[in-house]
Amino acid sequence: MFSNFDLTILVYNFIDILSHANTEIEVLRELADNDFAYRSVIVSWFKHSYLYELLKNLSVQNFYIILTTDHGSIRVNNPIKVIGDRKTSVNLRYKTGKNLQYNPKEVFEISDPHSIHLPKSSISSKYIFACSNDFFAYPNNYNYYVSYYRNTYQHGGISMEEMIIPFAILLPKNQ
Numbered sequence: 001m002f003s004n005f006d007l008t009i010l011v012y013n014f015i016d017i018l019s020h021a022n023t024e025i026e027v028l029r030e031l032a033d034n035d036f037a038y039r040s041v042i043v044s045w046f047k048h049s050y051l052y053e054l055l056k057n058l059s060v061q062n063f064y065i066i067l068t069t070d071h072g073s074i075r076v077n078n079p080i081k082v083i084g085d086r087k088t089s090v091n092l093r094y095k096t097g098k099n100l101q102y103n104p105k106e107v108f109e110i111s112d113p114h115s116i117h118l119p120k121s122s123i124s125s126k127y128i129f130a131c132s133n134d135f136f137a138y139p140n141n142y143n144y145y146v147s148y149y150r151n152t153y154q155h156g157g158i159s160m161e162e163m164i165i166p167f168a169i170l171l172p173k174n175q
Contacts, residue, residue: 019153068167076135093157130157
């Protein structure tokens with residue numbers, strides 16, 4: 001099936017879906033309430049997945065496989081208050097907008113998005129990024145959102161876990 005092409009790209013986003021579902025589905029929160037349990041759920045899924053079967057089958061053929069991801073994630077547990085207008089982005093790990101209010105000591109701020117090749121939605125737009133295991137929460141319904149998102153996996157910030165992109169090159173078994 002893949003031998004007719006010089007390059008084949010497959011996108012499996014199950015782990016990304018799982019990290020978001022871990023926020024929204026209480027059963028998954030119970031199953032994966034710490035890093036060890038979360039990784040165990042992922043390993044169990046992988047061992048029983050079609051992806052694993054496909055990789056085993058390709059390993060005995062003459063295929064080189066590059067396995068990677070587009071971003072990492074981090075378990076967040078420290079809320080940072082931020083205020084924005086209706087056009088402020090909704091991501092928990094970064095915000096962009098023109099009327100952001102926050103404690104500058106608690107965020108990584110980009111005042112000139114063009115200087116690092118980020119888009120700018122208005123003349124006064126800026127970006128703020130959560131660091132470490134922080135996440136952004138608005139003051140209205142603050143306690144509800146803090147309890148809802150605390151100890152969930154998120155991405156979009158600037159932690160090492162999110163920004164270092166791992167990859168593996170898998171060689172055919174006959175090499």
